[in-house]
Amino acid sequence: MTAQPRVLTHVSSRRADEAFYRVPVTQVIRETADTVSLLLDTSTVSGEAFTYRAGQFLTLRVEIDGSVHDRCYSMSSAPMLDRNLQVTVKRERGGVVSNWVHDNIDGGSEVEVSGPGGVFVLGPGEDREIVAFAGGSGITPVFSIIRSALATSSRRIRLLYANRDQDSVIFAGRLDELINVYPSRLTVEHHLDSDNGVVDADEVRTFVLGVDEDADYFICGPGPFMDTVEAALKTTGSDLERLRTERFVKPTISAHANAGASMTETVGIRLNGRKTVVDYREGNTLLQTGRAAGIRPPAQCETGSCATCIARLVDGEVTMMNNDVLTQDEIDDGWILTCQSIPMTTSVRIDYE
Missing domain, CATH: 3.10.20.30 (Beta-grasp domain)
Structure with missing residues (x-):
């Protein structure tokens, strides 16, 4: 790509808030053996620093052994439904910050976090179908989007959710509750690698059969999972102009x-x-x-x-x-x-x- 002469000023509105704020952790919820959710009381911060859209993330800053580390975590709460902001953190092998969070934060702790950022969010279109693909902890922003869309629109939603095994399914019970409340609008297909191997292109193509032509697509999860889904969607004739992806790794x-x-x-x-x-x-x-x-x-x-x-x-x-x-x-x-x-x-x- 080559430099161009024009200036586009509105893009700066997409930046996350670079300021950091200390906020209390009101509760730590054990989601699975290796995943916790932190409920943050951001009401202690004045103004609109923590006004967010479903699917966005914040940055957690921690000091460990004298070194400062910043990590981004998606909100799993829904902005119009939940009083407290919630982030969900999965313990990663060798993960300096994720392991520290699991071992050191409890209800009553304080954490340093930035304001929200990111564009993995719902766009306009009250009637368009939502088709989401989540792998592992990639469910975090997708869960926020699903809950928000169900509560504030009439949109139908399909979710393909892949995990290692049954014990690693984050928000399993809460997804079941949503299906019971919205049986005609929410369809969730669980994929367990322990039973069926990893998700492949054929499974993706089968999952999107009959999807509306103007559907919105969301993909979040491990890199290989996301690559498989995106490559498969390109072969189906799906309109990818409204495809949004969120990657957790560089x-x-x-x-x-x-x-x-x-x-x-x-x-x-x-x-x-x-x-x-x-x-x-x-x-x-x-x-x-x-x-x-x-x-x-x-x-x-x-x-x-x-x-x-x-x-x-x-x-x-x-x-x-x-x-x-x-x-x-x-x-x-x-x-x-x-x-x-x-x-x-x-x-x-x-x-x-």
Whole structure:
């Protein structure tokens, strides 16, 4: 992609709130053996800092052994239904923050969190069908979206929910309750890898048979699961203009991007009125390049989902490894996600202003 001359000002509204606030944890709910939900009392923060839309996330900041760690967690609460904001955290093998949350937070604790961000949310269309695919903890934002849509619209919803086994199904009982309340509007198909192996393309294609042509699609879960679902949907003729994805992991740099980055020598960064020229280190994103130079560019999710790290591409070319937030028009207008952007020319200049 190449820099473009126009400016698109409204994209900054997609950024997550970069300020952090200390809020009490009113309750910790054990969802499964390795998953907990934290109920946060954000009423202690004045204003609308925690006004959110179903499907969005916040950033949790913790200090562990002297090091500060930021992690993004989707809200599993529904904004129009729940008094307290809720995030759900699955313990990950080797997960520094997730393990700390499980081992250290209880009712009465305080946590430091940012305001909401992200665009994995319902768009306009009160009558359009919703087709959702969730894998494991990817149910978190999807659950918020489903509850909100059922309570505030007449939309029909289909969910394919994949898990390792029965014991790992998050919100199993609450999904059953929703089916009982909305039997004609909510269909949930559970997939257990222990019984059927992993979800494949044929299962996805079968699941979307008879779906409305103008349906909204949502996919969230492990990378391979999401890749399988998205690739299968492309073969069905589904209208993917309304497809939204949410990734919980950072994508890896492709061989193509690495090849382009090998020719890059310098990156120019303008932030807070200050211009800095940085020697480029092969394999780094533009965000990482700024950090290595001692600059503190804005960032939160670092998966291409929140737009906190957006900047204008003033000169040069980059390739974005993942983009779940910018439209093609916004990209054509020169906006990039610096956490996902790898330089592809001898020099690149970006502007955070």
